[in-house]
Amino acid sequence: MNKKLIIAAALCGLALGSRAQTEKGSFLLGGDFNFHSKRDKDDAPRTNSFGLGPKFGYFISDNFAIGLGASYFYSNQESWTTDDQGPEGPIRKFNNGFRQSGFNIAPFVRHYIDLNAKFKFFSNLSVSAGKSWGRSLGEPTTNNYLSKFELKYYGATLSPGFVFFPTKKIAIELSTTLISYHRSEDTFKYDPNNVNTLYVPQIRHMFQFGLSTIQPAIGVNYHF
Template sequence: MKKLATSLLLLGAATAAHAQTSAGTVLLGGNVGYSSSKEEYSPSSLGSSSSERTQREFRFSPSVGYFVADNLAVGLIADLQTNKTKQPYTEYDQGVPSTYRFESTGSYKSIGPFVRYYKMIGEKAGFYGQLAGGYRTGRSRSESNAPFFEGSDGKYRGSYANLTPGFVFFPTPKIGLELTSGSIGYYNNKNTQEPTRQRIGQDNKSSGFGAYFGLQNLNIGASIYLGSN
């Protein structure tokens, strides 16, 4: 009787530990990121220019999924991103400095489906693989107060697909902390520069496939698992 009771307790603990990846569970996740950098360039000789460039980027990636079977979830993932670059610079003409402002901004968004499969390795941890794809759009703008500079606007659209391996740890039954360090992906993009008074419009197309792994791609996220029970 004691052995039977112990076995039932262990089975119940294992079932509770893996309940977050069982069929009927709702998966709510997201990542938030912000980065800022600053670079300074000093003139090396008279007549050259000095500048200081600052870059800021914000990114938010919400997702929602549903476990259609044990350890298998499907859903939608979106990505919202904005960036801004400022670069005031000084030009020297016969020793006389003139300072100008240059600024570029961009905003991008994407949405598409994903499929994620889990392989648990213990009561609170496991690995997963996520296959995602979708459609991206965006806009960019550059402007300056320098003489003869014309501001330009750009449009961006394209598609993507990527496979991302990850690790998940459950500090509580309903919260999963996720760690990824890159992905294997494909993209197909088109960038359109709108015409100005000084130049015609231009379309640039690009596509590629590659694997991107390493500490520079390290990403930490969190998800909420709302059980069906």
């Protein structure tokens, strides 16, 4: 009988400990890191990017938190050459790469669902606003030119994931983007070959859903 009471008490303690990690009035402090590599064309170098950023949240009710995150990212693609077929034979074409970095601020809301004493599922909805800047890499030719640019962008992202609590206060997360929308606007561009070039700012909209958005991210949070 005593053994049964001890086991029941232990199970209740685990359940309460799991709830205390995300109960009303608790805080979370953490950050994440992500890396993404893709190839837009078969003959082009891969575009590599990474991001990192801290975040802070407060649980306004059990398993429901609001917070604020900030992040920095960097991406680049090396320049490359291709052989195009011209009227008089192959033509060597030089393609510019690019280097870009930026930052953004992202308020978020997050909801957790208990799976067991150590694991939870969560969904994270964030809206973001930020700025980035960069330049093209390579040599100017008759087919292209070097440029510098700045962008302003806004967006929203829904990211589900799983969190593992190895201890009461430490949480390890694995998440990915499920749905995202971003709006960006060019604010500056410079052509060193023609300083009088008139450049009309471009506005771009990008919506992604499902497998095309998969960008795994690992994060570690401290709950207190």
